[in-house]
Amino acid sequence: MKLYDSTLSPYGARVRLYAARKGIELDIENPPADFQAINPTAKVPCLVDGRLVLPESEVIVEYLEDRFPEPPLRPASAEGRAMARLLARIGDLYVYPALAALFTQMGSPRRDPAVISRKVEELAYGLDQLEAFIGTAGTAVDGGFSTADCALVPILLFTVQFLEQVAPDLLRTHPRVVAYWAAIQQETAVAPLVAELRLALAAFLTQR
Numbered sequence: 588m589k590l591y592d593s594t595l596s597p598y599g600a601r602v603r604l605y606a607a608r609k610g611i612e613l614d615i616e617n618p619p620a621d622f623q624a625i626n627p628t629a630k631v632p633c634l635v636d637g638r639l640v641l642p643e644s645e646v647i648v649e650y651l652e653d654r655f656p657e658p659p660l661r662p663a664s665a666e667g668r669a670m671a672r673l674l675a676r677i678g679d680l681y682v683y684p685a686l687a688a689l690f691t692q693m694g695s696p697r698r699d700p701a702v703i704s705r706k707v708e709e710l711a712y713g714l715d716q717l718e719a720f721i722g723t724a725g726t727a728v729d730g731g732f733s734t735a736d737c738a739l740v741p742i743l744l745f746t747v748q749f750l751e752q753v754a755p756d757l758l759r760t761h762p763r764v765v766a767y768w769a770a771i772q773q774e775t776a777v778a779p780l781v782a783e784l785r786l787a788l789a790a791f792l793t794q795r
Contacts, residue, residue, distance in 0.1 A: 588611075588612075588613050588614065588634060588635065588636045589613070589614045589615075589616060589634070589635040589636075590602060590603070590606075590613040590614065590615045590616070590632055590633070590634050590635075590647075591616055591617070591618045591622065591625070591626065591631050591632060591633040591634075591635070592615050592616070592617070592631050592632045592633075593617065593618070593631050594783070594784075594787040595784070595787050595788065595791060596631050596632065597683065597686075597741035597742050597744075597745060598631070598632055598644035598741075599631050599632040599644065600740070600741035600780060600784060601632075601644045601645075601648065601737045601738050601740075601741055602632045602634070602644050602647050602648060602651075602737075603615070603780060604736075604737045604740055604741070604776060604777065604780050605648050605651065605652075605660065605734065605737040606651070607776040607779070607780065608660065608732060608737070608774075608776040609651070609655055609658070609660060611651060611655055613634075618631060618633075625640060626640055626642050628642045628643075630642055630643075632644055632647060633647075634647045634650070634651075636650075644738075645675065645679075645738070648734055648737060648738075649734075652734065660732065660733050660734050660737070661733065661734060662728050662730055662731070662733050663730070667728050667729075667730055667733070670720065670722075670727075670728045670735070671727065671728050671733045671734050671735035672735075673720060674717070674720055674721060674727050674728065674735040674738070674739060675734065675735050675738035675739070677713065677716045677717055677720065678713075678717070678738050678739050678742045679738070681712060681713035681716050682710065682713035682714065682716075682717065682742050682746065683713075683742055684709070685706045685707075685709035685710040685713060686710060686742065686745055686746055686749065688702065688706045689703065689706050689707070689710070689749045689753070690745065690749070692706070693749055693752065693753075693792060703753055707750075707753060707754045707757065710746065710750070710754075710757070711754075711757055711760075714746070714757070714758075714761045714764055715761070717739075717761070717763075717764050718761045718762075718763050718764050721739075721763050721764060721767050722767065723763060723766070725767070725770035725771065725773075726767075726770075726771065727739050727767065727771075732774060736771055736774070736777075739767075739771075740771060740777055740780065740781070741780070741784060743764070743767075743768050744781055744784050744785070745784070745788070746758075747768065748785070748788055
């Protein structure tokens with residue numbers, strides 16, 4: 588199986604973390620020049636498995652979990668699975684959009700303080716939602732590492748890195764998120780991914 592990806596994509600990192608935690612080998616490549624001919628959305632990540640071409644990280648993870656059900660990374664109960672989906676959606680819908688705008692600002696030589704302030708407020712709202720629903724036992728959903736962790740780890744890594752520069756006090760007002768972030772980095776598959784993303788982000792910002 589081949590995964591077209593970009594190192595700085597939090598959605599690509601979601602799939603990479605999932606595959607690492609499951610022990611699934613993926614041939615990871617940068618998108619080629621004719622990528623849109625392979626994947627009409629022209630977005631990463633994109634999984635190619637034989638004749639199947641599958642964009643969208645959430646769909647890729649669900650497909651891989653169906654194809655490789657052991658060891659399971661979906662919570663065992665219906666309630667747990669619902670919470671895993673909810674937390675992933677909160678990350679996608681309420682945290683990442685503001686984060687993407689901050690990413691653009693942090694990579695620009697001309698930062699707009701008004702835009703940064705507005706996006707930090709939006710990010711605070713997203714973190715409020717995570718604070719309300721995230722687990723308290725070291726994983727996103729209490730009971731063990733799951734697909735929700737794969738979704739949240741990359742997004743929170745960028746969140747922490749950016750907030751340290753523009754709003755360092757914001758995270759401290761979300762103690763459950765802070766505790767989760769400290770705990771989840773102890774997971775064997777998480778630490779290498781976090782280190783990889785930090786290096787890639789530092790290199791990107793240095794070049795701007």
